[in-house]
Amino acid sequence: MGRVIEVKGLTKRYGGVLAVSDLSFTVRPGHVTGFLGPNGAGKSTTLRMILGLNRPTAGSATVHGVPFPAHRAGLRHVGALLDAGDAHPGRSAAAHLTALARSNALPRRRVDEVLHEVGLAGAARRRVGGFSLGMRQRLGIASALLGDPPVLLFDEPVNGLDPEGVRWVRGLFRRLAAEGRTVLVSSHLMSEMENTADRLVVIGRGELIADESLAEFAARGAHGSVTVRTPQAAALAAALAEAGAEVRPADAALLTVRGLTAARVGELAHARGIPLHELTPEASTLEDAFMQLTTDRAEYQAGERP
Ligand SMILES: Nc1ncnc2c1ncn2[C@@H]1O[C@H](COP(=O)(O)OP(=O)(O)OP(=O)(O)O)[C@@H](O)[C@H]1O
Numbered sequence: 002m003g004r005v006i007e008v009k010g011l012t013k014r015y016g017g018v019l020a021v022s023d024l025s026f027t028v029r030p031g032h033v034t035g036f037l038g039p040n041g042a043g044k045s046t047t048l049r050m051i052l053g054l055n056r057p058t059a060g061s062a063t064v065h066g067v068p069f070p071a072h073r074a075g076l077r078h079v080g081a082l083l084d085a086g087d088a089h090p091g092r093s094a095a096a097h098l099t100a101l102a103r104s105n106a107l108p109r110r111r112v113d114e115v116l117h118e119v120g121l122a123g124a125a126r127r128r129v130g131g132f133s134l135g136m137r138q139r140l141g142i143a144s145a146l147l148g149d150p151p152v153l154l155f156d157e158p159v160n161g162l163d164p165e166g167v168r169w170v171r172g173l174f175r176r177l178a179a180e181g182r183t184v185l186v187s188s189h190l191m192s193e194m195e196n197t198a199d200r201l202v203v204i205g206r207g208e209l210i211a212d213e214s215l216a217e218f219a220a221r222g223a224h225g226s227v228t229v230r231t232p233q234a235a236a237l238a239a240a241l242a243e244a245g246a247e248v249r250p251a252d253a254a255l256l257t258v259r260g261l262t263a264a265r266v267g268e269l270a271h272a273r274g275i276p277l278h279e280l281t282p283e284a285s286t287l288e289d290a291f292m293q294l295t296t297d298r299a300e301y302q303a304g305e306r307p
Pocket residue numbers: 015018019020038039040041042043044045046047189
């Protein structure tokens with residue numbers, strides 16, 4: 002299929018800094034894929050390599066099976082929002098988009114269409130220099146949409162948008178994916194992806210941490226706990242600790258258990274004849290999983306693990 006982004010063994014070194022390290026993942030059409038990682042993880046560097054703006058030290062990134070710079074009339078193939086500040090401040094929004102349309106041999110009518118799409122029709126003649134950050138983000142999104150491309154990359158698109166803008170952009174990404182496009186959206190905040198993406202590519206220190214659905218990612222965190230209520234809390238706590246769980250008493254009859262599933266807690270209680278009055282698995286949040294996995298990676302990379 003012609004809409005797949007494929008990253009293979011992608012590596013970028015800046016002097017002594019390994020910004021991206023042997024990264025491999027595939028982004029498919031029909032989904033919003035969140036590209037997540039803490040600050041400095043290598044997201045922007047990776048997106049720039051996919052777009053052919055940075056040269057990889059090793060490995061490859063292809064779109065439609067070929068490196069992106071090989072495509073002619075680029076905006077028809079891949080649209081990208083990289084840096085909201087890249088429009089000339091003295092130009093109007095319409096003039097900026099018209100110049101882009103001309104250099105990519107796109108029809109002039111697309112300018113009005115995308116301005117309308119991103120809610121900037123009323124500001125089309127205003128100078129970009131006077132735009133708020135949110136308006137500049139909308140203009141950057143308009144540029145990405147100009148060529149009506151099947152593949153779209155957005156680097157931190159939510160920055161500077163107000164709550165209404167955030168809701169709008171989420172709906173836009175989902176619609177673009179539902180139309181069968183490939184949509185890759187970077188963020189350093191899991192909370193921004195939770196309601197937008199259905200798949201995640203997570204990186205830390207330039208390395209791949211996860212490439213899977215949101216549900217799989219949450220399960221991977223596996224830092225959920227089990228809440229258990231019993232009149233024999235001390236006896237159960239001892240049995241669970243013996244089985245390797247981390248047990249914290251919440252009150253005289255209530256325990257919070259980590260490291261065992263609810264089923265295992267129930268079985269251990271049953272084996273000792275301990276009655277249970279409540280047994281509740283508490284799922285870990287996506288944010289927990291993200292923090293846990295990226296923090297682990299950072300510690301490991303820094304060589305601080307005992
Ligand atoms: N042109 C450059 N020269 C030197 N080092 C660079 C350059 N660009 C990026 N880096 C380094 O590469 C690493 C990855 O940076 P990158 O901007 O790709 O991360 P990011 O995940 O996009 O972070 P953020 O969320 O902060 O934008 C960082 O350590 C950064 O300092």
